[in-house]
Amino acid sequence: MELFWYIVLMTMLAVYVILDGYDFGAGIIHLFFAKEEKDKVLITKSIGPFWDANEVWLIAAGGVLFFAFPTLYASAFSGFYLPLIMILWLLIFRATGLELRGQLHNSLWENIWDKAFGLASLLLALFFGVALGNVVRGVNLGMVENGVSTQEAHYFFLPLWNSTLDPQSHQLGIIDWFTLLFGLISVLALTIHGAAWIIFKTNSSLNSRLKTVIFYANLGLVGLILLSLLLGFILNPLPFQNFCSRPLVWIFTAVMLTGSLGLFKIRSWKKDGMGFLFSSLFLAGGFAATVASIFPNLLPSTNTVNPSLTIYNVAAPEYGLKTGLSWFVVAVVLVALYLVIQYRVFRGKMDDVDYHGEH
Amino acid sequence: MEDMLLYDRLQFAFTITFHYLFPQLTMGLSLLIVFFKFRFLRTKEDKFNQAARFWMKIFALNFAMGVVTGIPMEFQFGTNWAKFSELTGGIIGQTLAMEGMFSFFLESSFLGLFLFGEKLLGHKLHFLTGLLVFLGSWASGFLIIATHSWMQHPVGFEILANGKYVLTNFGALFSNVWLWPSYLHNQAASLVTASFVMAAVGAFYLLSKKQEEFGQLFVRTGVIFGLAASLLAAFPTGDMTAKNVVKYQPETFAAMEGIFETEKGGSEIILVGQPNMLEKKLDNKIAVPNVLSFLTYQKWDREIKGLNEFSPENHPTNVPGLYYAYHIMVGLGTIFIGLLSLAAVQLFRRKLYTTNILLWGLLFMLPFPYIANTTGWYTAELGRQPWLVHGLLRTAEGISPTVSSGNTLFTLLGFVGLYLLLGLLFLLLAGKIIYKGPQTAIK
Numbered sequence: 001m002e003l004f005w006y007i008v009l010m011t012m013l014a015v016y017v018i019l020d021g022y023d024f025g026a027g028i029i030h031l032f033f034a035k036e037e038k039d040k041v042l043i044t045k046s047i048g049p050f051w052d053a054n055e056v057w058l059i060a061a062g063g064v065l066f067f068a069f070p071t072l073y074a075s076a077f078s079g080f081y082l083p084l085i086m087i088l089w090l091l092i093f094r095a096t097g098l099e100l101r102g103q104l105h106n107s108l109w110e111n112i113w114d115k116a117f118g119l120a121s122l123l124l125a126l127f128f129g130v131a132l133g134n135v136v137r138g139v140n141l142g143m144v145e146n147g148v149s150t151q152e153a154h155y156f157f158l159p160l161w162n163s164t165l166d167p168q169s170h171q172l173g174i175i176d177w178f179t180l181l182f183g184l185i186s187v188l189a190l191t192i193h194g195a196a197w198i199i200f201k202t203n204s205s206l207n208s209r210l211k212t213v214i215f216y217a218n219l220g221l222v223g224l225i226l227l228s229l230l231l232g233f234i235l236n237p238l239p240f241q242n243f244c245s246r247p248l249v250w251i252f253t254a255v256m257l258t259g260s261l262g263l264f265k266i267r268s269w270k271k272d273g274m275g276f277l278f279s280s281l282f283l284a285g286g287f288a289a290t291v292a293s294i295f296p297n298l299l300p301s302t303n304t305v306n307p308s309l310t311i312y313n314v315a316a317p318e319y320g321l322k323t324g325l326s327w328f329v330v331a332v333v334l335v336a337l338y339l340v341i342q343y344r345v346f347r348g349k350m351d352d353v354d355y356h357g358e359h
Numbered sequence: 360m361e362d363m364l365l366y367d368r369l370q371f372a373f374t375i376t377f378h379y380l381f382p383q384l385t386m387g388l389s390l391l392i393v394f395f396k397f398r399f400l401r402t403k404e405d406k407f408n409q410a411a412r413f414w415m416k417i418f419a420l421n422f423a424m425g426v427v428t429g430i431p432m433e434f435q436f437g438t439n440w441a442k443f444s445e446l447t448g449g450i451i452g453q454t455l456a457m458e459g460m461f462s463f464f465l466e467s468s469f470l471g472l473f474l475f476g477e478k479l480l481g482h483k484l485h486f487l488t489g490l491l492v493f494l495g496s497w498a499s500g501f502l503i504i505a506t507h508s509w510m511q512h513p514v515g516f517e518i519l520a521n522g523k524y525v526l527t528n529f530g531a532l533f534s535n536v537w538l539w540p541s542y543l544h545n546q547a548a549s550l551v552t553a554s555f556v557m558a559a560v561g562a563f564y565l566l567s568k569k570q571e572e573f574g575q576l577f578v579r580t581g582v583i584f585g586l587a588a589s590l591l592a593a594f595p596t597g598d599m600t601a602k603n604v605v606k607y608q609p610e611t612f613a614a615m616e617g618i619f620e621t622e623k624g625g626s627e628i629i630l631v632g633q634p635n636m637l638e639k640k641l642d643n644k645i646a647v648p649n650v651l652s653f654l655t656y657q658k659w660d661r662e663i664k665g666l667n668e669f670s671p672e673n674h675p676t677n678v679p680g681l682y683y684a685y686h687i688m689v690g691l692g693t694i695f696i697g698l699l700s701l702a703a704v705q706l707f708r709r710k711l712y713t714t715n716i717l718l719w720g721l722l723f724m725l726p727f728p729y730i731a732n733t734t735g736w737y738t739a740e741l742g743r744q745p746w747l748v749h750g751l752l753r754t755a756e757g758i759s760p761t762v763s764s765g766n767t768l769f770t771l772l773g774f775v776g777l778y779l780l781l782g783l784l785f786l787l788l789a790g791k792i793i794y795k796g797p798q799t800a801i802k
């Protein structure tokens with residue numbers, strides 16, 4: 001049962017990355033590339049009816065984490081307290097930026113909310129990458145000092161950073177140069193993803209330029225990933241040992257590589273959806289390969305006193321997990337149905353859809 | 360340690376109070392919008408469709424506020440109440456996860472269709488999306504209150520040797536005696552809010568002599584729904600919730616009602632008075648003898664235990680706050696019924712739209728259902744103290760062990776600042792939509 005809920009949770013998170021990922025990406029493109037009013041409006045239209053439902057994948061994944069792995073939920077959420085709350089604030093700015101902009105016609109007002117939406121999207125992409133970096137790097141579970149736990153074995157707390165930004169320092173911080181690298185990877189990957197979404201869903205005048213953006217961002221992305229692999233190898237060989245011994249990780253990596261290679265050909269694909277397909281493959285494969293390489297760990301321990309948190313030592317008892325299954329199956333079918341309806345009604349380009357909530 | 364608990368509690372109280380200002384309107388208003396859309400389908404009169412469109416704008420804004428303030432709630436169990444989450448997550452996590460999977464997806468997927476899809480879908484399907492949004496929001500209320508009811512009255516579980524709570528009976532979560540009265544009461548109360556908002560907007564149009572056709576429609580709808588909902592909030596639902604409290608949390612009930620000493624021959628109902636915690640009695644009281652016993656047990660002489668009979672460490676931690684919260688809620692409920700009955704009589708005599716004094720009354724009533732709802736929740740939550748899970752887990756035992764008070768105060772201040780901004784923006788924009796009125800909404 002633990003394994004089942006682990007797969008559910010990770011799948012939900014991967015779906016979240018793909019779906020809300022294009023919203024963040026669209027925000028980043030909006031921030032850096034959309035200069036004309038009509039492009040800005042088109043970008044927000046392309047995500048308008050979707051972003052709220054996309055965000056629910058995060059909330060629902062949080063719910064599943066809470067009920068299936070309560071100890072991890074408690075440990076990670078209190079340990080990463082500050083960045084999580086900041087993510088919440090950023091989500092608030094992102095949403096208000098999108099929803100409030102159209103309410104008044106005043107250039108100052110529109111400008112403020114454009115920036116709020118764009119900046120919040122950029123920072124969210126960065127923070128989520130940093131979060132993944134933290135999971136790969138591990139934390140000081142039990143807050144061990146001089147070989148003695150100062151807290152219960154599964155609790156910890158990390159400040160935002162330490163003065164050296166050193167991932168091997170005695171006092172870890174959430175942001176160090178290793179996790180920051182993950183953050184940058186995430187920003188680039190989601191920029192590509194968002195650009196691909198805009199190309200897919202609109203006839204914006206930016207589209208041909210965005211293809212060039214995708215091409216070069218992809219080049220940068222590959223470079224950063226190679227760098228992170230190299231540095232990761234020096235810091236923490238565990239995922240790499242797993243990498244060699246686990247066929248599943250190989251498959252995920254292959255999916256990711258397919259996505260990455262496909263994106264290099266962005267300028268020659270005939271169908272507008274192809275770029276989005278490949279960037280989704282890239283994200284899903286990359287995310288899956290990363291989490292599978294530390295399996296069954298969910299949060300590795302950096303000390304030798306307390307064990308890592310694994311799917312087995314943080315799960316809720318069997319009865320709850322089993323009953324959860326019965327309602328979950330029903331819910332998933334419904335959610336899939338909503339998704340199909342939603343994407344069917346809003347299929348194709350979004351240029352002409354109009355929105356009664358505005359004006 | 361003391362500070363940690365204090366700031367965790369303040370942050371939770373502040374963020375949830377703010378969050379709940381929005382869903383109460385969402386849940387009630389979605390019903391009223393569906394009603395307008397339904398009337399439009401039946402009568403084909405365009406004014407109903409315009410009315411629905413107008414309220415959808417306010418709904419969209421309100422919903423967005425509800426969503427952005429709701430997400431922090433879901434995360435705060437882990438960030439600020441880690442120990443509580445670790446111990447009870449296998450149970451309350453169920454209902455919270457169900458809320459995400461069943462209601463938030465439903466609401467958010469169809470909200471997009473509802474707001475963007477009128478032209479694409481045609482009126483029948485558009486009505487259907489509205490109905491689904493309504494269902495989603497009511498399901499959301501149901502599952503969150505199921506969670507809350509478990510904290511008030513835990514059922515269907517066992518406590519392991521390591522202190523963890525494990526679920527042993529899933530069905531018990533939904534047949535919890537606490538759940539249904541609370542849920543129905545809460546939904547009636549949220550319809551009260553939506554009805555008063557609608558009536559107040561209508562009264563504003565009538566009094567300022569603009570959009571009068573809509574003014575009449577809104578006042579009429581608001582008064583009729585509002586009266587029905589206020590009556591339901593008092594009886595049977597309010598009465599049933601109160602009976603649960605007296606049965607399962609008698610010390611809370613005594614504090615709510617301001618009864619310090621058990622009275623032989625039946626308890627009086629307190630209308631006015633200030634709890635004096637130094638001498639454990641009520642100052643300046645005005646009371647009617649025996650009525651409380653009758654209301655609670657339908658027997659004039661039945662005894663009700665006073666607070667002084669319970670051991671002090673189980674007394675609610677803030678007796679005066681609890682007492683005032685409860686009396687404000689019930690007092691306002693009575694006022695609502697009074698005002699709306701008068702309005703209904705005038706409506707029936709076809710004089711309401713010109714009875715300015717009642718229109719002013721409806722207009723100025725706007726903030727009060729929000730106050731009644733908030734004080735209602737304070738009654739429930741202050742009444743549960745000092746327990747996090749009633750009778751089992753104390754609030755002080757539930758906080759995150761590693762998050763220091765400085766960090767919590769920092770985030771609390773951040774939330775206060777951010778939410779003040781959101782609140783101002785909401786008022787500004789909602790004001791603008793109302794000021795422009797439904798007529799200009801025609802495309």
Ligand code: HDD
Nearest residue numbers: 541545548551593597598600601689692731732735736739
């Ligand atoms: C418009 C709002 C409103 C109005 C007019 C009333 N209530 Fe209420 N009440 C609520 C809004 C509310 C609420 C905010 O919705 C609560 C909080 C928890 C809940 O389920 O409903 C609540 C809780 C609540 C509780 C606490 C339950 C607990 O401890 O969990 C009791 C005993 C009552 N109500 C009783 C009444 C009575 C006897 C009323 C008679 C007039 C009344 N309420 C009117």
Ligand code: HEM
Nearest residue numbers: 368371372375376379503506507736737740741744747754
């Ligand atoms: C929307 C209505 C609600 C309001 C206005 C409200 C209000 C409050 C208040 C004022 C407190 C602080 C009490 C104190 O510390 O003295 C509190 C605490 C708390 N409430 Fe609620 N609450 C609401 C709904 C809920 C629901 C639905 C849940 C559960 C799912 C919940 C769970 C909690 C928890 C965990 C705490 C923290 C522990 C505590 O202080 O008791 N609340 N709430």
Ligand code: HEM
Nearest residue numbers: 381382385422425426429430432433463467496499500503
């Ligand atoms: C601690 C308790 C609570 C938590 C964790 C919580 C969580 C949330 C979340 C995450 C959302 C956003 C959903 C989305 O993105 O679509 C939301 C919105 C909503 N919540 Fe809450 N909530 C709490 C209290 C309440 C209460 C007490 C009620 C009503 C009884 C309620 C009713 C709703 C409704 C109807 C919505 C839909 C959006 C809106 O109405 O504005 N919530 N809540």
